[in-house]
Amino acid sequence: MERTTTADVEAADVREAWAVLSPEERLEGFRLLPRDEASDFFLSLTAREQADVLLGMWAGERRAWIRLLPPDDVADVVQEAPEEERDELLALLDDRTRTEVVALLAYAEDDAGGLMSPRFARLRPDMSVDEAISYLRRQTRERLETIYYVYVLDAEQRLLGVVSFRDLFSAPPDKRVRDIMREDVVTIPEEMDQEQVSQIFAEHDFLAMPVVDRERRVKGIVTVDDIVDVVTEEATEDIQKLGGMEALDAPYLEIGFLAMVRKRAGWLSALFLGEMLTATAMGRFEAEIARAVVLALFVPLIISSGGNSGSQASTLVIRALALGEVTLRDWWRVMRREFAAGLALGSILGSIGFLRITIWSAFSTIYGPHWRLVALTVALALVGIVLWGTLVGSLLPFGLRRLGFDPAASSAPFVATLVDVTGLVIYFTVALVVMHGSLL
Amino acid sequence: MERTTTADVEAADVREAWAVLSPEERLEGFRLLPRDEASDFFLSLTAREQADVLLGMWAGERRAWIRLLPPDDVADVVQEAPEEERDELLALLDDRTRTEVVALLAYAEDDAGGLMSPRFARLRPDMSVDEAISYLRRQTRERLETIYYVYVLDAEQRLLGVVSFRDLFSAPPDKRVRDIMREDVVTIPEEMDQEQVSQIFAEHDFLAMPVVDRERRVKGIVTVDDIVDVVTEEATEDIQKLGGMEALDAPYLEIGFLAMVRKRAGWLSALFLGEMLTATAMGRFEAEIARAVVLALFVPLIISSGGNSGSQASTLVIRALALGEVTLRDWWRVMRREFAAGLALGSILGSIGFLRITIWSAFSTIYGPHWRLVALTVALALVGIVLWGTLVGSLLPFGLRRLGFDPAASSAPFVATLVDVTGLVIYFTVALVVMHGSLL
Numbered sequence: 001m002e003r004t005t006t007a008d009v010e011a012a013d014v015r016e017a018w019a020v021l022s023p024e025e026r027l028e029g030f031r032l033l034p035r036d037e038a039s040d041f042f043l044s045l046t047a048r049e050q051a052d053v054l055l056g057m058w059a060g061e062r063r064a065w066i067r068l069l070p071p072d073d074v075a076d077v078v079q080e081a082p083e084e085e086r087d088e089l090l091a092l093l094d095d096r097t098r099t100e101v102v103a104l105l106a107y108a109e110d111d112a113g114g115l116m117s118p119r120f121a122r123l124r125p126d127m128s129v130d131e132a133i134s135y136l137r138r139q140t141r142e143r144l145e146t147i148y149y150v151y152v153l154d155a156e157q158r159l160l161g162v163v164s165f166r167d168l169f170s171a172p173p174d175k176r177v178r179d180i181m182r183e184d185v186v187t188i189p190e191e192m193d194q195e196q197v198s199q200i201f202a203e204h205d206f207l208a209m210p211v212v213d214r215e216r217r218v219k220g221i222v223t224v225d226d227i228v229d230v231v232t233e234e235a236t237e238d239i240q241k242l243g244g245m246e247a248l249d250a251p252y253l254e255i256g257f258l259a260m261v262r263k264r265a266g267w268l269s270a271l272f273l274g275e276m277l278t279a280t281a282m283g284r285f286e287a288e289i290a291r292a293v294v295l296a297l298f299v300p301l302i303i304s305s306g307g308n309s310g311s312q313a314s315t316l317v318i319r320a321l322a323l324g325e326v327t328l329r330d331w332w333r334v335m336r337r338e339f340a341a342g343l344a345l346g347s348i349l350g351s352i353g354f355l356r357i358t359i360w361s362a363f364s365t366i367y368g369p370h371w372r373l374v375a376l377t378v379a380l381a382l383v384g385i386v387l388w389g390t391l392v393g394s395l396l397p398f399g400l401r402r403l404g405f406d407p408a409a410s411s412a413p414f415v416a417t418l419v420d421v422t423g424l425v426i427y428f429t430v431a432l433v434v435m436h437g438s439l440l
Numbered sequence: 441m442e443r444t445t446t447a448d449v450e451a452a453d454v455r456e457a458w459a460v461l462s463p464e465e466r467l468e469g470f471r472l473l474p475r476d477e478a479s480d481f482f483l484s485l486t487a488r489e490q491a492d493v494l495l496g497m498w499a500g501e502r503r504a505w506i507r508l509l510p511p512d513d514v515a516d517v518v519q520e521a522p523e524e525e526r527d528e529l530l531a532l533l534d535d536r537t538r539t540e541v542v543a544l545l546a547y548a549e550d551d552a553g554g555l556m557s558p559r560f561a562r563l564r565p566d567m568s569v570d571e572a573i574s575y576l577r578r579q580t581r582e583r584l585e586t587i588y589y590v591y592v593l594d595a596e597q598r599l600l601g602v603v604s605f606r607d608l609f610s611a612p613p614d615k616r617v618r619d620i621m622r623e624d625v626v627t628i629p630e631e632m633d634q635e636q637v638s639q640i641f642a643e644h645d646f647l648a649m650p651v652v653d654r655e656r657r658v659k660g661i662v663t664v665d666d667i668v669d670v671v672t673e674e675a676t677e678d679i680q681k682l683g684g685m686e687a688l689d690a691p692y693l694e695i696g697f698l699a700m701v702r703k704r705a706g707w708l709s710a711l712f713l714g715e716m717l718t719a720t721a722m723g724r725f726e727a728e729i730a731r732a733v734v735l736a737l738f739v740p741l742i743i744s745s746g747g748n749s750g751s752q753a754s755t756l757v758i759r760a761l762a763l764g765e766v767t768l769r770d771w772w773r774v775m776r777r778e779f780a781a782g783l784a785l786g787s788i789l790g791s792i793g794f795l796r797i798t799i800w801s802a803f804s805t806i807y808g809p810h811w812r813l814v815a816l817t818v819a820l821a822l823v824g825i826v827l828w829g830t831l832v833g834s835l836l837p838f839g840l841r842r843l844g845f846d847p848a849a850s851s852a853p854f855v856a857t858l859v860d861v862t863g864l865v866i867y868f869t870v871a872l873v874v875m876h877g878s879l880l
Contacts, residue, residue, distance in 0.1 A: 019765070044644055140610045147606055148588050148647075165605075166587055170580045202672055203484055205665040207588075207647060224664050225645040228671060232642055235675030236759055242682060243755025243852060244748055252760035253770070257777065261784050264752050268826075271748050272789050276796060278740035283806055289736050293729050296736040300718035300860055303740055304747075308684055308711050308853040312704050315683025319676055320692035325459070330693070337697065344701050349712050356716060366723055386708075412683060412852040413748040420740055 011037040018049075019253050027056040039068060047076035048250070055085060063092040070145060071097050072117040072226075075104040104220075112197050113190040115230065116211045116220030117145035123152050125160055125178040129171045136165070146223055149208045152181045157217045159185060159210060187212045190219055194230045199324045201227045238322060241406065242315060244271065244413030267413070274417040278303075281421050285428040292439045294367055295431055298378050299424070305349055305382055306389035306423040307416030313338055313393030314415045318407045321397055331398045335391065342390030346383035354379040370439050377434045381427040388426065389419045451477045458489075459693050467496040479508060487516035488690070495525060503532045510585060511537050512557040512666075515544040544660075552637050553630040555670065556651045556660030557585035563592050565600055565618040569611045576605070586663055589648045592621045597657045599625060599650060627652045630659055634670045639764045641667045678762060681846065682755060684711065684853030707853070714857040718743075721861050725868040732879045734807055735871055738818050739864070745789055745822055746829035746863040747856030753778055753833030754855045758847045761837055771838045775831065782830030786823035794819040810879050817874045821867040828866065829859045 014029040021029060030053055033041060042050065042065060050069070054062050054077065066074060066089060074093065078086050078101065090098055100118045107113030121144050123132050136147055150168065152161045161181030171180045186204055188197055188211045200209065201224055208223045237247040246263040248255050282289070282299075289296050317334060320326035326334060354375045361371035368374070393415045397407035432440055454469045461469060470493055473481060482490065482505060490509070494502050494517065506514060506529065514533065518526050518541065530538055540558045547553030561584050563572050576587055590608065592601045601621030611620045626644055628637055628651045640649065641664055648663045677687040686703040688695050722729070722739075729736050757774060760766040766774060794815045801811035808814070833855045837847035872880055 137609060140606060147609070166580060169577060169587070198668070198672075201665075202668055205483070207665065224668060225641075225647065227668055228638070228642055228664060231668060231671045231675070232638075232763065235671070235679070236763065239675070239679055239682065239759045240755060242679065243752050245752045245755070248756070251763075251765040252756055253766060253773070257780065261781055264749075264781065265785055265788050268745075268748055268752065268785055269788060269792060272741070272745055272792060275741050275744045278744075279737045282737040282740065286733055286737065289729075290733045293726055293733075293736075296729050296733075296739070297719045297722040297726065299736070299739055300722065300743055300864065301712070301715050304715045304718070304743075304853075304856065304860060305708075305712055307744075307747075307856070308708055309704075311853055312683050312685045312708065315680060315685070316688070316692055319679050323672065323676065323691075325691040326693060333693070340697065341701055341704065345705055345708055348705050348709060352709060352712060413744075413751055416744065416747070416856075420744060424740065 010034075011041050014041065015044075019251070023052055023056060027053055042068065047073065048080045051077045051080040054089070055081060059092075062089075066092050067094070067097075070117055070119065071100040072104060072115070072145075072220075074101045075114070076109075078105060079109060107190070110194045111190065112188045112192040112194065112211050112222060113219065115194055115197065115226050116190075116222045118220040119144045120208075120210070120218070120221040121147045121150040121165075122218075123150050123163070123177050125152050125154070125176070125181070127177050128173065129168055129175050129177065129180070130173040132163075132168055132177050136168075145221060146208050149206070149221070151210055151218055151221075152177055153218060156215075159187065159212055159216050159218050161185060162210070185210065187216070188222060189214075195234050195322065196324075197222060198227050198230045198234065202231075234322070238318065238408040241408035242318065242411045244268070244411040267411075271413050271417050275420060277421045278424055281424045285424075288428060288431065288440055292431075292435065294374055294439075295377075295428070298374075299427070301353070302378070302381055302385060302427045303420045303423045304416075306385040306419040307412070308389075309342065309345055309386045310389035310393030310415035310419045311412035313342075313390045314397055314410050315393075315412065317394045317397045318410065321401060321407050328398060328401060331395065334394055334398070338390050338394040339387070342387035343383070345390065346386030349386055350379040350382040353382050368439075370435070373435050373438055377427075377431045380434065381430040384426045384430065385419070385423045388422060389415070392419055392422075450474075451481045454481065455484075459691070463492055463496055467493055482508065487513065488520045491517045491520035494529070495521060499532075502529075506532050507534070507537075510557055510559065511540040512544060512555070512585075512660075514541045515554070516549075518545060519549055547630070550634045551630065552628045552632040552634065552651050552662060553659065555634055555637065555666050556630075556662045558660040559584050560648075560650070560658070560661040561587045561590040561605075562658075563590050563603070563617050565592050565594070565616070565621070567617050568613065569608055569615050569617065569620065570613040572603075572608055572617050576608075585661060586648050589646070589661070591625075591650055591658055591661075592617055593658060596655075599627065599652055599656050599658050601625060602650070625650065627656070628662060629654075635674050635762065636764075637662060638667050638670045638674065642671075674762070678758065678848040681848040682758065682851045684708070684851040707851075711853050711857050715860060717861045718864060721864045725864070728868060728871065728880055732871075732875065734814055734879075735817075735868070738814075739867070741793070742818070742821055742825060742867045743860045743863045744856075746825040746859040747852070748829070749782065749785055749826045750829035750833030750855035750859045751852035753782070753830045754837055754850045755833075755852065757834045757837045758850065761841060761847050768838060768841060771835065774834055774838070778830050778834040779827070782827035783823070785830065786826030789826055790819040790822040793822050808879075810875070813875050813878055817867075817871045820874065821870040824866045824870065825859070825863045828862060829855070832859055832862075 011033055054066060078089050081089055121136055121139050140147055148165045150163050150165060151159060154160055161183045162185045163177060163181040167180055186209060188209050190211050190213050208221045210218045211220050211222060212218055240247045245267045248263055357367060357371060357375035357378060361367050396410040400410055401407045451473055494506055518529050521529055561576055561579050580587055588605045590603050590605060591599060594600055601623045602625045603621040607620055626649060628649050630651050630653050648661045650658045651660050651662060652658055680687045685707045688703060797807060797811060797815035797818060801807050836850040840850055841847045
């Protein structure tokens with residue numbers, strides 16, 4: 001990133017140090033910036049940071065800064081502020097913006113309605129291109145979110161079509177808007193979840209899309225720059241859940257220590273309680289372990305292979321579901337595919353395991369006189385456990401989605417825990433069958 | 441998504457069935473679409489799908505479709521086509537586009553240069569606003585990527601400033617471009633990695649940014665709609681690596697079975713080979729296990745707790761690094777934080793483990809007469825292992841980044857494997873100390 005003015009270097013300095021500053025220091029650094037740099041910097045902050053900066057200011061200063069924000073951003077800031085400060089912040093706005101913000105606050109933060117801006121450019125179908133351009137020139141003064149897509153509405157605010165500013169600009173001046181607009185507009189229902197909204201944006205490369213209610217009245221527009229944030233945010237949530245914890249919902253260095261430990265301890269303790277069943281399962285086979293201690297040596301190897309193959313399968317399916325590459329109806333296709341994959345992967349690991357025990361036994365007596373039986377037990381158990389891990393890992397996300405939960409909750413650690421207990425049972429059962437009459 | 445015309449419904453049908461169609465069926469379905477629907481549909485496909493469709497067509501048909509694409513998209517399509525088909529595809533283009541595409545192909549696919557379009561709107565600083573608008577009207581015919589940001593260049597194509605079309609549109613007609621342009625332009629160096637480019641877009645909410653070389657000459661622009669794809673693609677790669685496999689680089693249902701198994705088997709086998717060290721480590725303690733079989737019962741519980749806490753820590757740090765929330769220089773801060781977190785989490789799990797063994801022993805004799813020592817061993821080992829897992833998990837991504845590798849490779853399964861071996865050593869060492877003279 002190259003920059004030219006010296007004022008800019010200061011903004012860069014503040015940005016650089018931002019993460020490590022206390023709220024007071026942030027405000028202080030912010031106040032040091034020249035006014036025009038400060039505006040850019042303020043606009044580039046996250047809603048949470050904007051709220052923090054605003055709440056540290058005195059009332060008059062606050063008003064100047066909050067009025068810089070478009071209504072959708074003000075709504076985000078208000079949502080980040082503590083309950084008791086919200087009315088005070090809303091009181092700083094001019095009447096029109098306040099009405100818009102209050103309307104936006106009625107939507108859930110994760111809905112299309114919570115992402116949209118009510119300030120979009122609009123035209124009537126019977127205007128000429130020339131009239132349309134000068135009408136738009138007047139609308140520009142109202143700080144529209146974008147003038148690059150213009151929506152053509154009837155008298156009831158229902159969507160008739162869309163015309164890009166660029167089309168308008170290159171059309172003959174006396175044509176009617178009706179004749180150059182596109183009628184097959186891709187629209188977003190107001191209650192659609194933001195993850196789905198981002199999928200629609202990924203599918204069509206539009207800069208903005210209109211949000212409509214059931215009567216096809218346009219409530220606002222969602223612009224692609226907000227979608228970049230949504231995609232990043234959703235991916236972070238999924239990644240953190242996949243790591244076996246609650247989503248932090250805040251940058252790593254900014255979240256409080258106790259809040260972070262709480263979000264991690266919950267899942268970690270739940271997994272620990274689940275994993276305790278392995279001690280119970282092992283207890284069932286205590287007599288067998290006492291007779292053939294060699295069996296115990298392979299327990300970590302066996303259960304981790306089940307966990308790892310389950311982790312691969314669940315990660316693949318969770319991401320494919322999140323991107324819409326796979327839907328609930330595909331579960332049977334996915335299962336057949338994963339059955340074959342699990343069998344192939346299990347055979348590979350089983351062969352490696354068999355070879356390893358065979359080769360070691362050629363040079364040492366560590367696995368005792370019955371090493372062939374040990375090798376066979378480990379190999380067969382690996383095929384069974386990898387297949388089982390793969391199936392559980394791939395089907396669990398479907399099951400969670402079907403029950404209305406987030407598939408990302410079937411994280412690697414969660415799948416591993418599920419598979420560990422059954423993996424032990426598979427392993428010792430195979431051992432009982434293979435070694436019956438010799439070691440056991 | 442609401443749509444109005446019936447032709448549209450057909451495009452929706454083709455899109456719906458797309459994933460399950462063979463290449464021939466895809467082409468067939470595509471040819472059934474009415475021409476204008478087909479164009480939209482074609483443009484909404486991924487580069488790989490566009491390449492597949494094109495390669496199935498006869499030459500004349502190919503030409504018509506490939507010429508529909510802007511140069512940056514053509515470059516992506518050519519990169520997706522097999523080596524031997526590339527020249528043939530390039531030969532279909534008009535001379536100017538071919539020159540542009542060949543220039544773009546020189547950039548790595550993941551660099552800013554590989555993302556950019558060379559067709560941007562440009563102005564000279566001394567034009568009046570009125571002249572600028574009619575000059576732009578002429579440039580529009582050349583299928584510019586966007587007219588919404590216009591770059592002001594000197595005679596050597598060096599960047600002087602930027603003016604949004606919107607500013608131009610609302611400025612007095614006789615002002616000079618020089619007087620309304622912004623000079624502090626955020627630029628992207630041509631060799632910057634696409635993940636960093638997407639971070640800059642997330643920071644500044646621009647629709648487009650100019651890509652410049654070392655002399656500040658503008659080579660092209662990157663638009664935000666391409667960034668949505670980049671963010672999604674990078675997140676998918678990271679998520680798949682975190683699941684303990686190579687990134688698939690293709691949708692789950694589209695990648696060939698063998699290619700998928702290969703990408704999974706590599707890591708799975710590597711992890712398996714690493715995990716074999718657990719058998720060696722357990723072998724070292726075979727005598728202790730034979731004397732106190734009760735120790736073996738807790739092995740899965742102990743090692744999985746280390747793996748789970750490591751997985752949480754590495755996931756957090758990897759994502760924070762990917763988003764730029766944390767940089768290499770923060771490793772010491774992160775380590776201090778994770779040391780405290782690991783100690784807290786270890787104490788929680790240790791307490792639960794101690795309680796569980798104590799309570800069970802009140803009602804049964806499963807853990808023998810020395811259950812107090814068993815409980816103490818498990819509790820102390822848990823504190824040590826969770827702390828160790830947390831530290832390894834949080835520092836490994838820094839180490840990988842420092843050595844020039846992708847931090848996302850330190851996946852949950854990888855960290856778990858690393859921690860398992862040391863976890864066993866910690867557990868049995870604690871046992872030797874605590875149980876010395878009684879059980880061992």
